[in-house]
Amino acid sequence: MTGIFISFEGPDGAGKTTALNNLLPLLKSKTDQEIVLSREPGGSEIAEKIREIILTIHDEQMDARTEALLYAASRRQHLVDVILPAIEQNKIMLSDRFVDSSIAYQGAGRMIGTKEVAEINDFAIDGQLPDLTIYFDISPEIGLSRIKKDHQEQMDRLEQEKLPFHERVHEAYLELLKNNPERIKKIDATQSLDKVVADTLKVITDRFPSEFNLGG
Ligand code: TYD
Numbered sequence: 032m033t034g035i036f037i038s039f040e041g042p043d044g045a046g047k048t049t050a051l052n053n054l055l056p057l058l059k060s061k062t063d064q065e066i067v068l069s070r071e072p073g074g075s076e077i078a079e080k081i082r083e084i085i086l087t088i089h090d091e092q093m094d095a096r097t098e099a100l101l102y103a104a105s106r107r108q109h110l111v112d113v114i115l116p117a118i119e120q121n122k123i124m125l126s127d128r129f130v131d132s133s134i135a136y137q138g139a140g141r142m143i144g145t146k147e148v149a150e151i152n153d154f155a156i157d158g159q160l161p162d163l164t165i166y167f168d169i170s171p172e173i174g175l176s177r178i179k180k181d182h183q184e185q186m187d188r189l190e191q192e193k194l195p196f197h198e199r200v201h202e203a204y205l206e207l208l209k210n211n212p213e214r215i216k217k218i219d220a221t222q223s224l225d226k227v228v229a230d231t232l233k234v235i236t237d238r239f240p241s242e243f244n245l246g247g
Pocket residue numbers: 042043044047048071072102127128129130132133134136137189190
């Protein structure tokens with residue numbers, strides 16, 4: 032029995048968080064190992080404080096590199112406080128977003144450069160990549176129209192960026208997928224929620240058969 036680290040990624044409106052909430056009880060029914068679910072930005076006390084700074088709606092003053100450094104700082108603290116202890120204790124660690132989000136959103140979306148953002152994140156994560164990354168794929172048009180319908184008044188600062196931003200984010204995710212075919216697996220997020228959850232469950236249980244070995 033060993034610890035496992037799985038991250039979940041995708042553009043805004045992919046339904047990632049809802050899918051994860053539906054997936055969790057199904058995963059739990061298939062393993063004796065404890066499952067820890069956490070999110071970025073945030074996931075621990077200090078990391079949540081950094082999240083508040085980054086995602087405040089009325090703050091248009093933030094420099095793109097400052098934002099990228101804050102995400103990397105928040106990630107470092109989340110890693111040390113939550114992810115590494117979970118892996119060490121042979122738990123199954125699920126993180127709603129991780130390093131690929133910064134490469135896509137800050138590197139490509141905010142046009143700092145994916146290589147530059149990967150570098151500051153290399154410093155933050157010190158080699159600790161996820162064992163598996165589930166990427167929920169959706170086009171920016173569909174993703175953004177879902178968000179508008181669901182909770183327009185709650186859109187955060189990054190969700191309010193214009194379509195070209197989200198197109199760059201989407202392109203960067205596809206590039207990451209192409210360059211990391213072993214680590215990153217794509218799920219078609221335009222499908223029904225049930226199908227998205229079922230596909231995700233299959234990818235995870237196929238990848239880690241000895242951890243998810245119960246009938247459930
Ligand atoms: P999140 O809370 O995951 O929103 P949702 O559940 O709607 O997907 O993420 C909030 C926003 O933070 C989202 O627009 C993506 C952005 N983000 C980055 O830009 N860089 C990062 O490194 C991370 C972790 C998130």
